[in-house]
Each structure stands twice: as C-alpha cells, then as structure tokens.
Amino acid sequence: MNNFSKKTLASALLTMLVGASSSAQQVNNDALADYDQRKFGMFIHWGIYSVAGGEYQGKTIRGISEWLQHRLKIPVDDYAGLAKGFTASQYNAEDWAQLAKNAGMQYMVITAKHHDGFAMYDTKISDYNVVKQTPYAKDPMLALANAARRRDINFGFYYSQDQDWADPDARGNDWDYDADKRQPQRYVNAKALPQIDELLTGYGDLDLIWFDTPGLLSKQQASSLRDRVKQLQPQAVVNSRIGHGLGDFEQTGDNAIPLQVLANKKWEVPATINHSWGYKKDDNHWRKPKDLIAKLVDIVSKGGNYLLNIGPTGEGVVPEPSRKVLMDIGRWMKVNGQAIYATAACPFYYHNVNWRCTTKGNKLYLHLLRQTTDTFQLQGLNSQVKAARLLGVGKVSYQQSGQHLEIKLPKAGLYDHVDVIELTLAEQEVQVAANEHRTIRPDKIDLFAWSARFRGPEMLFDWQSNSVSNFVDITKAGFARQSANFESELWWYPYGSISGKYQVSITYACQGQDTAGTAEFHTKFANWTVDTAVNQSLACNSADQMQTVSFESPVDIELDHEQLVFRFKDFGKNLTSFKLYKVTLTKLKR
Ligand code: FHN
DSSP: OOHHHHHHHHHHHHHHHHOHHHHHTTOOHHHHHHHHHHOEEEEEOOSTHHHHTTEETTEEOSSOGGGHHHHTTOOHHHHGGGGGGOOOTTOOHHHHHHHHHHHTOOEEEEEEEOTTOOBSSOOSSOSOBHHHHSSSOSOOHHHHHHHHHHTTOEEEEEEOOSBOTTOTTSBSOTTTSOGGGOOHHHHIIIIIHHHHHHHHHHSSOOSEEEEOOOTTOOHHHHHHHHHHHHHHOTTOEEBGGGSTTOOSBEEOOTTOOBSSOOOSSOEEEEEOSSSOSSOOTTOOOOOOHHHHHHHHHHHHHTTEEEEEEEOOOTTOOOOHHHHHHHHHHHHHHHHHGGGTTTOBOOSBOOSSSSEEEEEETTEEEEEESSOOSSEEEEEOBOSOEEEEEETTTEEOOEEEETTEEEEEOSOOSOOSSOEEEEEEESSSSOOBOGGGBSSOOSSEEEEEGGGSEEOSTTOEEETTTTEEEOOOOTTTTTOOOOGGGOOSEEEEBOTTOOOEEEEEEEEEEOBSSSEEEEEEEEEEOTTOOEEEEEEEEEEOBTTOOOEEEEOSSOEEEOTTOOEEEEEEEEEOTTGGGOEEEEEEEEEOOO
C-alpha cells in the first residue's frame, strides 16, 4: 500500500472510532490519523525558569520547577531578572531534533509561552520575550521547527492560553495584580489571540497547537483560539486542554495513564522523565529506560500517544541522564518500533501487568513487560496463529489449542527491557473470545501499583517484587503538608469505567512489630477535591511477606471520579519497609 492509501485507510478507521461529534468540530482526519500513527513525541519545557532550576534566592521549591514564580509569589519585575541568565550558549536545534529522532520520537512540542507569560520566540505583542530580554537575543524556534521537519518529526507549539502571570487580565498572578479587576477578554484580544496568530504564521506548517490549563476562559474565548488555528493552519490538531470539549484529541492528566483500553477516542499522555517539566537542579529521580519503555507500551496498547518531556537548562543543555534514557529507548525502538508505530489498541483485557499488546492488520504484538518463566500463555485468542517470532531474535515455537496459546521463549527470568513477540494470524484482524475482551471487569478490579501515577518523587518501583516502595513521611522530611509538596501517593485514573460501592483491600508487605501507618484510599473529582475517603491501619509482620488487608468501610466510586488515590494518612514506625503490590476493589451487592 502506498503512503497516501495507508493514510486514507487510517483516517477512515479513526473517523469510525472518533465518530460524529468530532466531524461536527471539523477535525482534519488525515492530520489526526497521522498524529495517531506517530505514537511517541518529545515535549520540551524551556523558559527563564530553566535558569533558576527550581532555586531562587537560596530557596528550593518542592515540585515542578516551572511553577517557581507562582510558588514563591515572585513579583514579575524580579522574576524577569532570570532572563539575564538565559544564555542558550549551548543550544543546538539540530542536536535536539536528532536526539528526538534517535529516541524514535516522531513529533515535538515546545513551550512557546508557559504560565509565566514569557514568550520564548520573537513576539511583537510584548517585550517580555527571549529576543528582547535575554543575552541570547535570538528566536530559537524556527531553527528547531526546521530541524524537526528535516527529520520527518512533526512540530507544534505549547501555549498557555489562560494562565499568564505577567498579564493583569489573565489568570494566575494574584500577588502583583488584583483578581477582581481582571478582564480576560482584554487579555485574549491583546495577547493570546495575536500571539497565537504569530505562532501560526511565522514558523511554517505546524502539526499541532498544545494548549494548557483551560481555567477561566469562556467557551466563546476558547472557540476563538481554536478558530484561529483552524483558519490559519487547518492541518494542525488541537489538544483538549483548550477546554470546553473543543480539542481534536483528549489530553489525560500529567503522567496519567487510563486503567484499561480507551479506544473510542484519540488521547495522549504528557509525561516527565524525572518529576519536573522544567529543568530542576535537585530532581535526580530519573526513571529507568525499562520503566519508560513499559509506559510507552502500556499507553500505545491502550490507544494513546506518549509525549515525553525534556527540560533543558538555560544554556540549552539537555541533562545527561535524560539524554541517556532517550538513547536507550531509541535502541529499543529500532528493533521494536514496528510494534508501536501505526498500531491499534489491544483487543484483550489486562488481568495483570505482565504483558500488553498492540495490533496492526493480521499482526498481533505481545509486549512482555514482566516475564518470570520461559513460556508465555495467552487465553482467549480466536485467531489462528501462522507464525511467531521474537523481534530482534527470530522464530519462537508455540502451541495453539482452541483459545489457548503457549509460546516457548528462548530464555527465562526477568528481562531488563521489554521483549516483543510478533504473531502472524490467518485472519486479517485479531479475533478475541468475548470473555477476554477489553472491557473493564466491574466486579473485581485490581489497581496494580505499577499502573499508578507516582506522585512522590522518591517512590521506587521494583520489577522483581512488582511493588512500589520508599514512601516518605513528609512530616519528618520537614515539608509542610500541602498538595504542592508531592507527598508519596499513587493515583489511578478509571476514566469513567468504574462506579458503585466497593470493598477496598490492599496487598502489601512490611516488616516489624509496629505498623506502616494508617493507609487512606480516596476518590477525587477532576478539580482535585477529595470526595470519599476510607482508612485502615496497616500492621506489619516479621516475615516481610505480602499480606492482604481489607478496609473496614467500603468506598463509593462515581463515574466522574477522576482519580483513585492511595496514600498514608499518618505514618507508622515501619513505613520505610512498606511495599505496595496492589489495591483491589470488590463490588458489593446493593
Ligand atoms: O501547569 C502545567 C505544568 O507546568 C506543565 O506544563 C504540564 C504539562 O502537561 N501542564 C500543566 C499542568 O497540567
């Protein structure tokens, strides 16, 4: 099939998936199909916050570095001083684009203006920009856009349309400006719309515009931004953080992966390699290549795209650990990218975190995340397997009897990356037994520690024990207890797939006479307010073996609960040895 017909077929498939509501919003289906096929992108957070790296006048903020100004309530005039340190002396657009290419990334999104309101391009709308305020004194964006395009990497801009801490009429800065006097329409007319126009007219063909934190803008204001994009660059897709349901594709929360396959709409997970988006000097909690490859696989297998972030310094240096991780992912992608790009979501339900799958026509790719024996068993496959091979290695033997498939692997034990088995099927499409189909099981749901978003930077996942450890007693660490402090929490995202009254039980290990503390499980709405919370003291034992404890009270889960959260309400003596394997929700009969 040539490229055009491939694109048209993909576009037709996506139209079927996305359905009528999107066509009413005039989605460019070819562009959306192209975006869907690319799967893996590079996000770049670069601004004058990159100069501070999370430190300002001897204070280090906990949490994400690009929020420095907001956390410390730094007046705009003082914060602007950071621009003097923005030299970009090592910035090399070709090198950044090549890094993305080597990592197997096929699109790129960079912050043209983050919440601080500082434009990282040559805007004529305000002098608060990289050309006028920094010693670098140039526009870094065109070179990057062109470097990306030369490598067939799609290119787009991030634009914070609602928060702008340098504008009295925008949302966010209530330490310099009086929120009551704010006139958002004036800001939209005078800054947001004209800047969006500049970005859409000055940098060639853009593939996407990535809005963020919709906040207070009205539907009419958000529509005016979207209309501008569609008039000036009809092929550019827009993410759902434009607000009011006006996006071409859905944005999950940051680092938030849905529990199960979501194949009825296109979506993307923006994610960090450490825990900050902007460069942060003290954030050395770099995720390992295996963890990130597994996340990529998990996301793509559920129908999403993965937008993975780098945070260069004010000199334009990509921190070495993130560079290294990306190179490792790239090596994996060279062999296994065929099981990622242009694939469709897995048709199976996932009972555990040991494997994920993707499909492409008559190919079924089994991604082995956690394999402890030398055979892999798959239940519920109704298609006939014609051939099986381990990508990068070669043929593997298998036995199929009815709906049961057993594959013999060349080695046993835990691998340090993800191995992929490609099955060639007799049918043009994978057939799955109804009882193994991907719909979430409403009666009993395992929330595995691995599939959660880890909120605290210190938390560690261990593939061997399949559990998360290193929960921090934030009161001891000397941090005030606020949400911004990123205490040790696990967040799961059901995306409307769970509702009802559930018994909560947790499977964990900890060692000693005392407790690990009082665990809390709670539900949250999209605005992050806690709805229902239940708690339970967690006893430890000398054997340090996994045990399951049920909470005394059940929890009510509603369809619009965005997050399900595990955390410690208070901290016991044995917290340091605590390891969480999973939280199980069992539906109670009414
Ligand atoms: O507040 C921002 C944050 O700084 C970062 O840019 C992320 C990336 O998805 N978006 C916002 C929070 O969701």
